[in-house]
Amino acid sequence: MSIVSDNQRTSKALDKVKWLLVFVLVALVVWGNFYFAEPNSIYQPNVVVRIVGVILVSVLALFLAITTQSGKGFVTFAKESRIELRKVVWPTRKETIQTTLLIAVITVVVGLCLWGMDTFFFWAISKLTVLGH
Template sequence: MADKIKFALAIALLAAGVVGFYLLAEQAMILRILVVLVGVAAAAALAWFTEPGQRFFVFAQEAAVEARKVVWPTRKETLQMTGAVFAFVVVMAIFLWVTDKSLEWALYDLILGWKKS
């Protein structure tokens, strides 16, 4: 039950930061952003002390470890794949345009006899 109360307070702190952003509409933007960041930090600090919060932070740490294990493509591989995707999109666009114009010609000119002037 205590975890639920702490979690509800954390959500309230987060909401207070967002509400503070709008209530301080006449203030400098840096102050408004600072209020939101303080609300987020306070909510995260309070959520840290809940059991679901602890599980989330452990999950986040494990996700970061797994992300470091990923073998990211090199610049050359990235450019090659981007080029292949771009070429495929161009080929598909031309194919769909030709298909559309062929169907337009077949329907309007041959079947319906609506010759364009």
């Protein structure tokens, strides 16, 4: 029992260190991108070098995040979501157009009915109250 709990504690501590590194790497990407974009910085790398640097450090941060326990859970969730998405039966173009037109017609009809009821109630109340005189 103590070996399992020691492994869990070690894993949680390692995950915290990894998340701290991810945070530091993301902060480094943001800072470096703004710093090296300044026209009066000491070192002005080529834009391509800056972009490659941002991509490489971002990929490293993403890799570290994926190796954590919650990162692995996210990858599993993404894979299962993709499997479920393949099972969806998408409507055809004709069905989509028909449904959209039906909703538009129903919206107009309901809008006209509400406008008619509003007009009728306004007229009836104005006849019964001071507004009509």
